[in-house]
Amino acid sequence: MxxxxxxxxxxxxxxxxxxxxxxxxxxxxxxxxxxxxxxxxxxxxxxxxxxxxxxxxxxxxxxxxxxxxxxxxxxxxxxxxxxxxxxxxxxxxxxxxxxxxxxxxxxxxxTPSVIATAKDSGITPDAAGLADKIIGVQVSTIHQDYVTTHFGDAVAEIKEYQTQDEANQDLAAGRVDAIMADSLALDAFVKSDTCCEIVGAVEDDPAILGxxxxxxxxxxxxxxxxxxxxxxxxxxxxxxxxxxxxxxxxxxxxxx
The missing domain is CATH 3.40.190.10 (Periplasmic binding protein-like II)
Known part of the structure; x- marks a missing residue:
């Protein structure tokens, strides 16, 4: 060469x-x-x-x-x-x-933050619909901050999880009444498990949800x-x- x-x-x-x-x-x-x-x-x-x-x-x-x-x-x-x-x-x-x-x-x-529940639960994504319910949420997330601020104390019991998958599985097993997370993450979950459905987006709170x-x-x-x-x-x-x-x-x- x-x-x-x-x-x-x-x-x-x-x-x-x-x-x-x-x-x-x-x-x-x-x-x-x-x-x-x-x-x-x-x-x-x-x-x-x-x-x-x-x-x-x-x-x-x-x-x-x-x-x-x-x-x-x-x-x-x-x-x-x-x-x-x-x-x-x-x-x-x-x-x-x-x-x-x-x-x-x-x-x-x-994308919006939403509430998912068991199918036909009748729960709505607001304080009235979640009154006296157990809400699952992943720790160290905006969703944890939101449910604590808007649904905590007198409204609902909050159950915290290290991962979103753990919260999803407890909803499927009936150990919580509702979970809150990003709409796309929960959309993937409800499409993969016939137990549950998204019942709507929570009211926006830019100070928390960003x-x-x-x-x-x-x-x-x-x-x-x-x-x-x-x-x-x-x-x-x-x-x-x-x-x-x-x-x-x-x-x-x-x-x-």
Whole structure:
């Protein structure tokens, strides 16, 4: 082979290697438990779901080497602030309370919070309908904050769970009367189990439920936040976001 060609090939390979080496590694925290259709491990232990595809798309656009790092949900913010992970992509809502501790990217989806019950329960998603009922909810979530504020004490008994799946299973078994969570997470559950149904969305409370879901970031990590913001805007504009989303949803999950 011509010496000049060999030299050119070698130089090209060195350039690719240098580019790969220069890519910023970002440890992305996701909840360790399955949260379909957003994140869940497959039979081989590889993480799949809509948010994993979102992560892959924004990280490719931002030229970031993103590594999925499972963390227990109730410890995911401490993991971020203690530098064990660099970002959270785990359906974390942007709320004023969380923004006291961490920063967020621009939102990347926004869906309502709903109540699910056994079929034909007659329960409505409000204080009157949930009076004297047992409500299941995952700890360290906006839904826990909401039910505690709006349905706690004199209205209903609140039962807390470490994972959403545990709450779902207790509803299916009749150990709680209702559960509250994101509409898409519960939609996946009720479609997979004929026991239960979504009875409606709760009344919005922006102070608790927030303004959509964003990438959680450490305070002051402005450069990384801007990389995510630019990438989110770009994949929305170039059609990438819509393309991978259509395999999961028949509407625009981005919301209002």
């Amino acid at each position: 011509n010496t000049k060609i060999i030299t050119a090939i070698a130089a090209f390979g060195m350039t690719l290697a240098a580019q790969a080496a220069s890519a910023e590694t970002v440890r992305v925290g996701v909840a360790a438990e399955p949260y379909p259709p957003f994140t869940e491990p497959d039979a081989s232990g590889n993480w799949t779901g809509w948010e994993i595809e979102f992560m892959n798309a924004v990280c490719a656009e931002a030229k970031l080497d993103c590594v999925v790092t499972p963390v227990a949900w109730d410890g995911i913010i401490p993991a971020l602030t203690s530098n064990k992970i660099d970002a959270i992509i785990g359906s974390m809502s942007i709320t004023e309370e969380r923004m006291k501790t961490i920063d967020f990217s621009d939102k990347y989806y926004n 303004a959509g879901v964003g990438v959680g970031l450490r305070k002051g990590d402005d450069a990384l936040r801007e990389k995510f913001n630019t990438a989110i805007a770009t994949i929305r504009e170039n059609g990438t976001y819509a393309e991978f989303s259509k395999a999961y949803f028949d509407f625009d999950i981005y919301g209002k």
